[in-house]
Amino acid sequence: MVDPNVFANVGYDPERWTGFAFGFGLDRIAMIRHAISDIRLLYEGDLRFLGQFS
Amino acid sequence: VKLPLEWLREHVATDLDDAALAERLTATGTAVERTITRGIPVIPGNREAFRIGKVLTAEQHPDADRLRVLSVDTGDDAPRQIVCGAPNVAAGQTVAVALPGAVMPGGQKLGKAKLRGVESLGMVLSESELEMAETSEGILVLDDHLAAGASVIDVLPPAGTILELELTPNRGDCQGIYGIAREVHAITGAALHDLDTTLPPEDGAGQVGDYVSLRVDAPDLCPRYMARVLLDVAVGPSPDWMVRRLEAAGMRSINNVVDITNYVMLLTAQPLHAFDLDHLAGPEIVVRRAGEGEPITTLDGQERKLTSDHLVIADAEKPAVIAGIFGAEFAEVSEGTTRVLLEAATFDGPSIIRTSLGLGLRTESSARFEKGQPTELPPVAMAIACRLMHELAGAALVPGVLDQRAPDHAPAPITLRHARVAAILGVQVSPDESTQILQRLGCQVQPGDGALVVTVPWWRTADLVREIDLVEEVGRVHGLDRIPAELPRVEAHASLSAQQLVVRRLSRYAADQGLSEAITYRFVPEHDADRLNLPADDERRRVIRISNALSDEMAVMRRSLVPGLLRAVEHNQAHQQRDGAIFEVGRTYIPAADGLADEPEELTAVLFGAPGPRGWRQAPAEVDVWSATGLGIALAASVGVHAAAVAGVKEPWLHPVRQARLTAGGIVVGVAGEVHPLVLKAFGVKGPAVALTLRIPALVQVQPAEPRRYVDLISVPVSTRDLAVLVPETITAAHVLDVAREAGGDLLRGAEVFDHYAGDQVPDGKVSLAVRLTIAEPGRTLTDDEIEGVTERAIAALRDQVGAELRS
Numbered sequence: 105m106v107d108p109n110v111f112a113n114v115g116y117d118p119e120r121w122t123g124f125a126f127g128f129g130l131d132r133i134a135m136i137r138h139a140i141s142d143i144r145l146l147y148e149g150d151l152r153f154l155g156q157f158s
Numbered sequence: 159v160k161l162p163l164e165w166l167r168e169h170v171a172t173d174l175d176d177a178a179l180a181e182r183l184t185a186t187g188t189a190v191e192r193t194i195t196r197g198i199p200v201i202p203g204n205r206e207a208f209r210i211g212k213v214l215t216a217e218q219h220p221d222a223d224r225l226r227v228l229s230v231d232t233g234d235d236a237p238r239q240i241v242c243g244a245p246n247v248a249a250g251q252t253v254a255v256a257l258p259g260a261v262m263p264g265g266q267k268l269g270k271a272k273l274r275g276v277e278s279l280g281m282v283l284s285e286s287e288l289e290m291a292e293t294s295e296g297i298l299v300l301d302d303h304l305a306a307g308a309s310v311i312d313v314l315p316p317a318g319t320i321l322e323l324e325l326t327p328n329r330g331d332c333q334g335i336y337g338i339a340r341e342v343h344a345i346t347g348a349a350l351h352d353l354d355t356t357l358p359p360e361d362g363a364g365q366v367g368d369y370v371s372l373r374v375d376a377p378d379l380c381p382r383y384m385a386r387v388l389l390d391v392a393v394g395p396s397p398d399w400m401v402r403r404l405e406a407a408g409m410r411s412i413n414n415v416v417d418i419t420n421y422v423m424l425l426t427a428q429p430l431h432a433f434d435l436d437h438l439a440g441p442e443i444v445v446r447r448a449g450e451g452e453p454i455t456t457l458d459g460q461e462r463k464l465t466s467d468h469l470v471i472a473d474a475e476k477p478a479v480i481a482g483i484f485g486a487e488f489a490e491v492s493e494g495t496t497r498v499l500l501e502a503a504t505f506d507g508p509s510i511i512r513t514s515l516g517l518g519l520r521t522e523s524s525a526r527f528e529k530g531q532p533t534e535l536p537p538v539a540m541a542i543a544c545r546l547m548h549e550l551a552g553a554a555l556v557p558g559v560l561d562q563r564a565p566d567h568a569p570a571p572i573t574l575r576h577a578r579v580a581a582i583l584g585v586q587v588s589p590d591e592s593t594q595i596l597q598r599l600g601c602q603v604q605p606g607d608g609a610l611v612v613t614v615p616w617w618r619t620a621d622l623v624r625e626i627d628l629v630e631e632v633g634r635v636h637g638l639d640r641i642p643a644e645l646p647r648v649e650a651h652a653s654l655s656a657q658q659l660v661v662r663r664l665s666r667y668a669a670d671q672g673l674s675e676a677i678t679y680r681f682v683p684e685h686d687a688d689r690l691n692l693p694a695d696d697e698r699r700r701v702i703r704i705s706n707a708l709s710d711e712m713a714v715m716r717r718s719l720v721p722g723l724l725r726a727v728e729h730n731q732a733h734q735q736r737d738g739a740i741f742e743v744g745r746t747y748i749p750a751a752d753g754l755a756d757e758p759e760e761l762t763a764v765l766f767g768a769p770g771p772r773g774w775r776q777a778p779a780e781v782d783v784w785s786a787t788g789l790g791i792a793l794a795a796s797v798g799v800h801a802a803a804v805a806g807v808k809e810p811w812l813h814p815v816r817q818a819r820l821t822a823g824g825i826v827v828g829v830a831g832e833v834h835p836l837v838l839k840a841f842g843v844k845g846p847a848v849a850l851t852l853r854i855p856a857l858v859q860v861q862p863a864e865p866r867r868y869v870d871l872i873s874v875p876v877s878t879r880d881l882a883v884l885v886p887e888t889i890t891a892a893h894v895l896d897v898a899r900e901a902g903g904d905l906l907r908g909a910e911v912f913d914h915y916a917g918d919q920v921p922d923g924k925v926s927l928a929v930r931l932t933i934a935e936p937g938r939t940l941t942d943d944e945i946e947g948v949t950e951r952a953i954a955a956l957r958d959q960v961g962a963e964l965r966s
Contacts, residue, residue: 105630108626122582147679149722149729150730150733151674152733
């Protein structure tokens with residue numbers, strides 16, 4: 105939940121507005137979906153890795 | 159914090175087992191990071207599998223210097239052969255043995271083993287293997303009167319579970335076992351036992367004021383200071399139960415007096431300090447700011463220089479403690495101590511943090527003071543500590559207490575509207591349940607008009623301040639898992655922006671052309687600018703710096719995707735990939751005047767070796783400047799932009815001559831060429847390699863806004879005229895065509911260069927270009943005069959503007 109002070113600070117009435125804040129890492133979801141064992145593989149640009157997803 | 163459950167259960171009578179309790183704590187916001195078992199797990203089979211053994215013989219292992227082969231009597235018919243690597247093992251010892259099948263504290267099941275070819279039918283145990291100590295020098299040697307074959311479970315202290323908790327920063331109250339006991343009471347309803355805060359008999363002679371005086375010079379940094387005096391203190395070892403609890407909570411036993419202060423801190427979250435009263439000058443306690451450069455030699459033997467930002471507890475002469483953090487050597491309790499001054503105080507949290515950071519000192523004590531402890535806490539801890547001092551060190555408590563306390567302001571009651579609880583949580587919690595939850599948390603609750611009027615207990619006044627804080631408490635204790643999952647109703651109308659569309663099309667096209675899409679880091683080393691060969695005054699050396707960068711390799715935000723991809727190429731070449739083509743679409747970061755960054759996106763592709771499918775009919779060609787410009791033109795065309803490659807740029811990371819910019823609609827949309835040999839060297843890349851960069855915002859800018867309209871050039875004759883012109887070789891073909899198109903006007907439908915010649919019969923410094931003009935008008939047939947007019951105008955313009963001569 106968003107703290108009401110956050111709304112007040114940006115000029116929204118916290119009595120009227122409430123909010124959720126959440127996020128997730130796309131890289132982690134990609135790891136689950138594609139059974140990738142090491143997150144660094146996503147950022148190495150290794151063609152033996154990238155080529156498997158072409 | 160480490161929470162020994164055996165200790166917790168003394169204060170709260172929950173019937174949840176260890177695992178269920180851990181789960182409930184986590185579900186309500188007190189995250190259990192790790193569950194540790196100390197000692198032998200009490201599960202079926204372990205009683206028989208952990209046995210007392212007698213080492214009958216210990217022989218050197220035939221193949222390993224550090225191993226011994228033991229013969230151990232474990233109560234079976236025959237002795238058991240066990241291989242052991244501990245340096246302290248010897249024949250005649252009584253030891254603890256785990257037999258195959260034993261389940262260790264970490265949950266692993268022991269099997270038969272073969273060590274360097276010798277079979278081992280069990281393991282002689284050390285304390286660390288039983289999780290009873292962090293490290294151990296060797297095996298555990300037990301009392302000789304224990305009989306072989308008896309269960310070790312009956313000999314060692316009972317196994318215990320310790321939960322390692324990750325507290326949220328608002329829960330300073332949970333930095334003590336009793337605080338967590340209160341929390342367990344709130345989240346499970348289990349009965350909470352009151353802390354026994356009865357003082358021992360005050361049978362010391364005189365009054366506290368006879369022994370010591372107190373002056374608080376800095377009440378802003380010390381809201382409360384309490385001190386009591388204890389006489390006839392017998393310093394010695396602590397009882398086993400206390401040592402075990404301290405160790406379970408991660409602390410070491412020192413002596414009974416110091417242990418009591420630590421024990422009470424672990425229990426109540428209130429740090430205490432014990433002074434040897436006979437070593438305090440005055441005797442006087444002064445709570446004051448340190449002088450500039452005032453020295454203190456702390457318990458670790460280090461002399462530290464203080465500043466006037468630091469609060470100290472001093473005697474009449476010098477600092478005896480860096481308040482709330484670390485004591486000085488001279489005033490510590492030691493073996494000869496008989497008279498103790500016990501301190502229980504409250505310090506300003508932010509000041510403790512600043513001092514702790516400034517001196518690089520973080521202690522169990524400072525970690526608790528950082529959060530800002532309530533001034534109601536010192537008397538609780540003081541009473542428990544005095545009683546333990548009486549019970550365990552024979553101390554006589556002197557009547558009276560020195561106590562200076564800043565005026566307290568009672569917190570105003572908070573109104574909690576039932577409707578607000580429902581609106582925020584999205585679930586109905588009955589007023590009765592809200593009331594119960596808050597009461598279990600220690601609040602006083604009065605019914606109001608559609609609301610509850612709530613007075614927060616003293617141990618939560620720092621973090622329960624607003625209505626929303628109470629809503630959170632009700633929600634988490636009610637159970638976040640009991641809030642039904644419901645998808646939000648989303649009314650959104652969204653589509654991809656022009657730029658997003660361009661990025662998608664480019665990426666798709668590049669992938670279809672056989673390039674692999676990479677993602678590289680946005681944080682890059684600052685010396686990438688040097689490796690890219692950028693001149694010292696190049697604008698692209700301006701970068702956004704990362705605060706507290708993890709390393710020099712990730713110190714600044716990238717200005718170009720080229721370095722990241724060259725690193726990827728280097729990685730691939732180091733792993734036997736001689737040919738390849740990769741690209742990335744991503745943001746670059748240009749420092750802006752407002753302190754933020756402009757973040758233009760770019761597509762960069764790097765091709766190296768001879769990429770492409772290798773078949774029996776043909777081998778792919780090595781990359782060169784034409785591969786780079788050709789790819790750039792094709793990519794631009796995929797988003798409807800007709801780009802031309804124009805020579806004459808000098809990007810420092812590209813080959814001085816073999817590079818071109820890509821222009822369209824009069825602006826530069828990209829740059830392509832062979833990577834400069836020095837840049838290849840700097841990145842450790844073997845050539846040939848080419849780099850292409852397209853500027854996404856520029857492509858978006860020159861994309862045609864309107865759909866193309868059909869022009870009827872089919873039902874009318876179309877004329878072509880070929881010209882051969884001599885132009886200076888410094889004039890680009892693209893410029894020649896621009897001039898011709900401009901002069902030709904509407905009737906000129908197209909102009910292209912179809913041949914190029916230099917050499918015999920062409921003067922030095924000139925080239926011959928063959929230009930084809932296409933001339934037509936939709937809807938009618940042009941006259942010869944009109945056609946010749948277009949040609950004449952083009953020739954005249956070329957002569958006047960680029961010095962072209964018509965070849966006959």
